[in-house]
Amino acid sequence: MKALAARRRHPAALIALLVVGLITVGGLFAVLSPMQRAQAGAPQVSAQDVEAGKKLFLANCATCHGANGQGTKTGPSLAGVGAASVDFQVGTGRMPLAAPGVQAQRTEPVYFNQTQIDQMAAYVTSLGPGPGIPDEKYASGQGGNIARGGEIFRVNCAMCHNFAGSGGALTRGKYAPPLKDIEGKHIYEAMVTGPQSMPVFNETNLDPEAKRDVIAYLHFLDKNENPGGHALGNFGPVGDGFFFWLIAIPVMLGAAVWLGKKAA
Amino acid sequence: MSTTAHGESAPVADRGPRPAPSPAAKKIGGVLGWFDDRTGLAKPVRYLMHKVFPDHWSFMLGEVAMYSMVVALLTGVFLTLWFIPSAGHVEYTGSYIGLNGIHMSEAYKSTLDISFDVKGGLLIRQIHHWSANFFIAAVGLHACRIFFTGAFRKPREINWVIGTILLLLACIEGFAGYSLPDDLLSGTGIRVMEGFVQSAPIIGSYLAYFIFDGAFPGEAIIPRLYIAHVLLVPAILVGLVAAHLVLVVVTKHTQYPGPGRTNENVVGFPVMPVYAAKAGGFFFIVFGIIALTSALVTINPVWMYGPYDPSLVTADSQPDWYMGFADGALRLLPGWLEFSALGYTLSLNLALGSIVLLPVAFGLMGAYPFLEAWVTGDKREHHLLDRPRNTPTRTAIGMAAITCYLVMFLAAGNDLMAIKMGLSINDITRVLQVLFFLGPIIAFIVTKRICLSLQRQDRELALHGRESGRIVATPDGRFYEAHEPIDKYTMWNLVDYDAPKPLELTSGEDARGVKSPTAKSEKRRAAWSRFYFSDRIPPVTPGEVAAAHHDGHGHEAIEGGHREAVGSGSHSAGH
Numbered sequence: 001m002k003a004l005a006a007r008r009r010h011p012a013a014l015i016a017l018l019v020v021g022l023i024t025v026g027g028l029f030a031v032l033s034p035m036q037r038a039q040a041g042a043p044q045v046s047a048q049d050v051e052a053g054k055k056l057f058l059a060n061c062a063t064c065h066g067a068n069g070q071g072t073k074t075g076p077s078l079a080g081v082g083a084a085s086v087d088f089q090v091g092t093g094r095m096p097l098a099a100p101g102v103q104a105q106r107t108e109p110v111y112f113n114q115t116q117i118d119q120m121a122a123y124v125t126s127l128g129p130g131p132g133i134p135d136e137k138y139a140s141g142q143g144g145n146i147a148r149g150g151e152i153f154r155v156n157c158a159m160c161h162n163f164a165g166s167g168g169a170l171t172r173g174k175y176a177p178p179l180k181d182i183e184g185k186h187i188y189e190a191m192v193t194g195p196q197s198m199p200v201f202n203e204t205n206l207d208p209e210a211k212r213d214v215i216a217y218l219h220f221l222d223k224n225e226n227p228g229g230h231a232l233g234n235f236g237p238v239g240d241g242f243f244f245w246l247i248a249i250p251v252m253l254g255a256a257v258w259l260g261k262k263a264a
Numbered sequence: 265m266s267t268t269a270h271g272e273s274a275p276v277a278d279r280g281p282r283p284a285p286s287p288a289a290k291k292i293g294g295v296l297g298w299f300d301d302r303t304g305l306a307k308p309v310r311y312l313m314h315k316v317f318p319d320h321w322s323f324m325l326g327e328v329a330m331y332s333m334v335v336a337l338l339t340g341v342f343l344t345l346w347f348i349p350s351a352g353h354v355e356y357t358g359s360y361i362g363l364n365g366i367h368m369s370e371a372y373k374s375t376l377d378i379s380f381d382v383k384g385g386l387l388i389r390q391i392h393h394w395s396a397n398f399f400i401a402a403v404g405l406h407a408c409r410i411f412f413t414g415a416f417r418k419p420r421e422i423n424w425v426i427g428t429i430l431l432l433l434a435c436i437e438g439f440a441g442y443s444l445p446d447d448l449l450s451g452t453g454i455r456v457m458e459g460f461v462q463s464a465p466i467i468g469s470y471l472a473y474f475i476f477d478g479a480f481p482g483e484a485i486i487p488r489l490y491i492a493h494v495l496l497v498p499a500i501l502v503g504l505v506a507a508h509l510v511l512v513v514v515t516k517h518t519q520y521p522g523p524g525r526t527n528e529n530v531v532g533f534p535v536m537p538v539y540a541a542k543a544g545g546f547f548f549i550v551f552g553i554i555a556l557t558s559a560l561v562t563i564n565p566v567w568m569y570g571p572y573d574p575s576l577v578t579a580d581s582q583p584d585w586y587m588g589f590a591d592g593a594l595r596l597l598p599g600w601l602e603f604s605a606l607g608y609t610l611s612l613n614l615a616l617g618s619i620v621l622l623p624v625a626f627g628l629m630g631a632y633p634f635l636e637a638w639v640t641g642d643k644r645e646h647h648l649l650d651r652p653r654n655t656p657t658r659t660a661i662g663m664a665a666i667t668c669y670l671v672m673f674l675a676a677g678n679d680l681m682a683i684k685m686g687l688s689i690n691d692i693t694r695v696l697q698v699l700f701f702l703g704p705i706i707a708f709i710v711t712k713r714i715c716l717s718l719q720r721q722d723r724e725l726a727l728h729g730r731e732s733g734r735i736v737a738t739p740d741g742r743f744y745e746a747h748e749p750i751d752k753y754t755m756w757n758l759v760d761y762d763a764p765k766p767l768e769l770t771s772g773e774d775a776r777g778v779k780s781p782t783a784k785s786e787k788r789r790a791a792w793s794r795f796y797f798s799d800r801i802p803p804v805t806p807g808e809v810a811a812a813h814h815d816g817h818g819h820e821a822i823e824g825g826h827r828e829a830v831g832s833g834s835h836s837a838g839h
């Protein structure tokens with residue numbers, strides 16, 4: 001003990017203490033910070049994964065994003081976009097981009113399996129850190145507060161995606177796609193990465209609980225049968241108007257013509 | 265032709281006094297007589313019972329309007345039992361979990377309660393809203409029927425004006441109703457309405473403060489709209505509909521031209537019993553279609569929109585279709601139409617699409633009968649309808665107006681068109697802006713050409729009969745298609761119409777060379793008259809028909825420049 005007491009005064013002790021303190025705080029932060037919390041369940045990545053990912057990347061993506069993901073004229077740099085972005089873009093079939101257009105579209109089927117996507121994500125993460133794969137606990141939306149999610153959705157998302165997530169037009173042919181039957185993970189990733197015209201909703205804008213609630217609400221809408229009958233795609237009054245003039249009014253006129261023909 | 269009643273169900277012509285009531289009717293007469301002694305209603309009621317209605321499906325559009333209004337009134341009363349017109353704050357605890365615990369106004373909460381917790385409430389809400397839609401659409405289509413057949417001419421101009429006001433009021437009533445539930449869409453609608461009001465130069469903002477009793481949204485607007493929606497506007501609507509119907513009875517019904525149908529009679533069925541049975545049946549058909557639609561198809565899913573919050577807006581914020589044209593006008597107007605000077609802002613980009621558009625559109629519509637009468641100088645009474653093709657210019661004007669309306673209407677859905685057709689919303693708006701000006705002109709020209717060629721075809725038919733498809737070989741080896749004469753009834757439709765000639769322009773000076781004080785207006789009138797009538801296809805006269813039938817080779821000369829040469833032999837009809 002004496003020895004320890006003596007060394008306490010050693011000049012290096014201060015530095016050691018600082019290091020320990022920093023590591024503790026950093027570790028605590030890492031554990032407690034929302035970003036880390038949300039990623040707690042992220043898959044472990046190994047050096048082989050990164051290597052395999054790099055191969056896949058060179059074969060499929062490098063033509064546009066550059067051999068080192070540094071970006072080219074036909075595709076942006078991927079340094080710092082994070083695993084979440086890759087998982088979202090490739091997992092929803094947007095990447096590899098089939099043809100340049102106004103906006104990359106969700107396509108079926110997805111070209112890669114989840115392992116390959118994870119490997120490319122690992123490789124892209126190695127280019128520079130970014131938002132990781134979200135924690136299933138939040139991304140599944142399970143246990144979320146549906147009504148609160150609805151409120152958050154109307155505040156943050158409805159102006160582009162429509163009140164029921166039926167999608168909406170943006171300028172110059174761009175559009176916010178419909179949000180029907182989308183995996184919770186991809187909804188979460190869309191929020192943290194903000195694909196194209198969509199804004200980024202980072203952890204300070206919407207904490208993981210809020211994101212979970214939004215996902216819960218969207219999944220509630222997927223399951224929820226419309227109580228009032230056919231919903232006409234939930235496009236608001238324009239949808240109603242089209243149905244009205246193309247179906248309901250012709251039926252009514254048909255009845256009038258039919259009765260008018262039946263001269264008593 | 266038939267001007268007397270043939271038994272119970274034959275068409276009758278409505279002319280003057282009726283036969284006395286049958287003995288059977290006298291039996292019930294005990295009670296009725298008691299009423300009659302005190303009210304003197306028997307005579308007018310009998311008059312009504314024997315009133316004659318002609319038959320044509322397009323005459324039933326007005327009925328659709330009336331019946332759907334009745335349905336809206338009845339279901340509206342049901343809704344008032346639960347609806348709370350208040351902006352007071354409450355927390356939702358009802359059975360729709362999508363909004364559980366959310367704070368909202370009482371108006372919105374009570375609408376949710378009607379939808380989810382009142383038995384049959386959602387169905388009644390949907391019936392109310394769908395019937396409102398049918399009401400307004402039927403009023404509009406009915407107005408189109410009146411317009412294209414010329415039923416607005418003397419002596420029915422007052423009813424046309426009443427109808428125009430009814431259409432406007434129906435839209436306002438619908439808008440007020442749409443604004444009541446205080447969901448995100450209705451709040452957005454009110455906000456747009458506030459913008460309309462504010463766009464009035466100078467007084468705009470004061471007026472808006474007056475209407476909202478302070479700044480938007482405030483607590484006053486929902487109770488105020490409520491009174492307008494359930495009391496004020498319905499009372500005026502019902503009163504005007506009553507006046508409208510009284511005038512229909514007083515001026516008698518119009519009819520399409522046909523054998524036995526003249527300007528002096530009405531050929532059809534008496535109200536009792538034939539027409540009443542038919543109309544009663546039709547009420548149930550209309551009600552049935554509305555109820556079926558409401559049971560199968562959602563309208564205004566307020567629970568999806570969420571409570572109104574002035575800071576929010578959703579994609580696909582549109583008014584109901586009947587207000588779509590005004591919303592579309594706003595989407596078409598370019599933003600650079602907003603000016604500010606001397607501390608005032610003049611928002612023409614808003615004003616033109618609202619406080620200018622609405623009065624101008626409805627004003628022109630209401631004034632049309634008087635404008636046309638001025639041009640034609642026609643002071644006669646008209647009880648026979650025009651076939652639209654026989655008044656090419658009027659029909660073309662109508663189609664131009666409808667095109668203009670449609671362009672604005674479609675513009676209100678520019679965002680959805682962009683998505684559904686994969687186009688850019690900017691391009692769609694640009695195209696519609698151009699079409700707003702070009703579309704009506706094209707529609708006018710095309711419609712007029714179509715009308716004129718249909719008239720030519722009618723002339724052809726009247727003169728030479730129907731193509732029979734039978735090829736006949738003459739002894740000298742020529743072939744021609746035999747034409748069959750058309751029957752009298754069809755003939756009547758083809759030849760019985762007016763085709764006025766344009767007014768001749770007088771010199772504008774009297775015999776002594778003094779300029780007439782009205783010369784300028786006469787000149788303008790002559791110009792309009794040329795616009796209306798210089799392209800005309802005169803109806804076939806009996807002389808021409810006779811000539812065509814008996815002097816097979818003479819007819820080409822008679823037709824003069826009206827049609828292109830017809831292959832020889834094609835005139836052999838009726839020999």
Ligand code: HEM
Nearest residue numbers: 336337340341343344347393396438441442445494498564
């Ligand atoms: C014939 C004319 C009428 C038209 C065109 C009309 C139209 C409308 C419309 C479009 C709504 C919105 C409904 C919704 O989707 O929630 C509405 C709501 C309402 N209307 Fe009417 N209405 C008419 C007559 C009436 C009358 C006569 C009453 C009452 C005596 C009435 C009472 C109500 C009430 C209480 C609401 C709010 C409740 C709710 O939104 O569910 N309406 N109306």
